[in-house]
Amino acid sequence: xxxxxxxxxxxxxxxxxxxxxxxxxxxxxxxxxxxxxxxxxxxxxxxxxxxxxxxxxxxxxxxxxxxxxxxxxxxxxxxxxxxxxxxxxxxxxxxxxxxxxxxxxxxxxxxxxxxxxxxxxxxxxxxxxxxxx
Numbered sequence: 747x748x749x750x751x752x753x754x755x756x757x758x759x760x761x762x763x764x765x766x767x768x769x770x771x772x773x774x775x776x777x778x779x780x781x782x783x784x785x786x787x788x789x790x791x792x793x794x795x796x797x798x799x800x801x802x803x804x805x806x807x808x809x810x811x812x813x814x815x816x817x818x819x820x821x822x823x824x825x826x827x828x829x830x831x832x833x834x835x836x837x838x839x840x841x842x843x844x845x846x847x848x849x850x851x852x853x854x855x856x857x858x859x860x861x862x863x864x865x866x867x868x869x870x871x872x873x874x875x876x877x878x879x
Contacts (some may be wrong), residue, residue, distance in 0.1 A: 756866055757813070761806060764800040769843040770833035775817060788833040792826050808840040817866040824858045825851070 750757050767786025772778060796845035799822070810816050825831065825840060833841045847855065 755799065755816060756870060757836050758817045758819055758866070759806060759820060762802050763816060763821050763845060764790065764795050764826050765783055765845045766833040766841060767778070767844065770839035771842040774839045784794045790831050792831050795826065795831060808835050817862060819859060819862045821855050822857060
């Protein structure tokens with residue numbers, strides 16, 4: 747990581763996103779509603795997910811202590827703003843499967859990601875001009 751940062755690059759790690767038992771995108775159509783793969787459900791308690799991701803969050807905090815320039819982006823609060831996390835935003839699936847974002851999920855997260863990049867970029871050292879080849 748130090749080599750990347752010495753090159754003037756911003757290193758970003760994303761924190762764990764919610765994980766669901768059923769593939770929201772596949773199960774979002776009425777004709778798939780009774781498919782057994784959809785039986786796992788599309789909601790899960792936020793506390794449960796926070797407990798499961800705590801070891802990773804602790805590891806990321808330790809890594810950030812070692813490398814203060816590291817940017818850690820946490821999409822979890824945007825994807826799960828309530829006490830119960832849902833794989834859907836109204837009728838639209840936020841996830842393709844149990845843990846990969848759908849196009850809609852990416853659009854929902856984009857403002858948060860952009861804000862993190864803009865904030866992190868303010869702390870980057872100025873880069874030297876590229877030399878002509």
